[in-house]
């Protein structure tokens with residue numbers, strides 16, 4: 615147990631990434647308060663923590679002010695997949711912008727350190743590759759993804775204005791595609807989509823010709839990066855890219871998942887969605903030099919763990935060969 619037990623607020627703590635973060639912070643002995651409105655998060659994600667004396671869950675929408683006493687805040691609340699954030703785009707922008715204002719206001723009152731889960735989407739459909747933090751992005755401000763991209767950009771603006779104007783201690787991480795157990799099975803994200811389709815034996819839906827690349831970071835690696843960023847000296851404000859720089863084409867990913875699940879699914883091509891970036895890959899030099907951080911979990915290892923999770927969730931028998939032997 616850590617000797618410096620902190621009171622830590624995690625907004626969006628019942629979501630995919632939030633639940634892993636809560637687990638890590640609770641295991642380190644901190645007092646963790648998980649706040650969530652359960653829009654995309656699930657109580658199941660934090661069920662194993664509920665019996666712990668240093669964990670508490672509260673239903674709350676970050677669009678409204680919150681009055682609690684904490685030492686650190688991780689602000690994650692925001693639907694993260696296009697299906698969910700486009701469901702109610704006005705609410706998405708409100709969550710990013712009003713949520714940031716409310717959490718920054720709380721941090722200011724408490725003089726607490728505050729972390730923002732920003733996103734590679736602030737780079738839009740990038741014209742430089744890989745993306746460094748000083749690249750200002752290529753975002754369509756009126757497209758269907760803008761509620762998320764521009765909401766997150768505005769949240770970054772607010773973080774840096776609170777830092778300059780009120781000397782708030784801030785940390786801004788720009789997160790790239792992350793995958794792992796507890797992803798939402800119906801969120802339309804490429805890894806969960808392909809795994810669920812493969813396990814069910816449904817066609818694998820590949821948008822475009824599949825040559826668009828993504829760089830996938832396993833959740834444990836990501837959380838390690840966040841915790842290091844939060845613990846870094848106060849002049850390390852970010853923005854700092856946290857993601858895996860190893861690029862994979864979406865077609866390669868589909869075939870890897872078909873192999874690992876032993877699925878008979880066939881690949882089916884569909885048109886590319888509007889504003890879907892063709893290439894997305896972080897330059898993580900800053901994270902390496904400032905945090906001594908880089909991802910460690912290879913794609914195949916992470917995919918096997920994720921497939922095991924979805925296999926249990928869906929109750930199917932199509933686990934990867936290795937997982938079946940172990941079980």
Ligand SMILES: NC(=O)c1ccc[n+]([C@@H]2O[C@H](COP(=O)([O-])OP(=O)(O)OC[C@H]3O[C@@H](n4cnc5c(N)ncnc54)[C@H](O)[C@@H]3O)[C@@H](O)[C@H]2O)c1
Nearest residue numbers: 626629630631651653654655675676690691692694789792
């Ligand atoms: N997973 C990724 O690859 C990725 C990439 C870039 C950025 N991010 C960012 O990381 C954060 C977490 O993403 P995730 O993948 O865990 O998504 P998620 O949808 O699983 O988690 C988001 C959580 O926020 C909660 N939430 C949404 N609106 C809220 C509101 N108004 N008040 C309180 N809670 C609210 C949801 O119920 C959910 O539990 C998000 O801010 C997202 O933008 C994630």
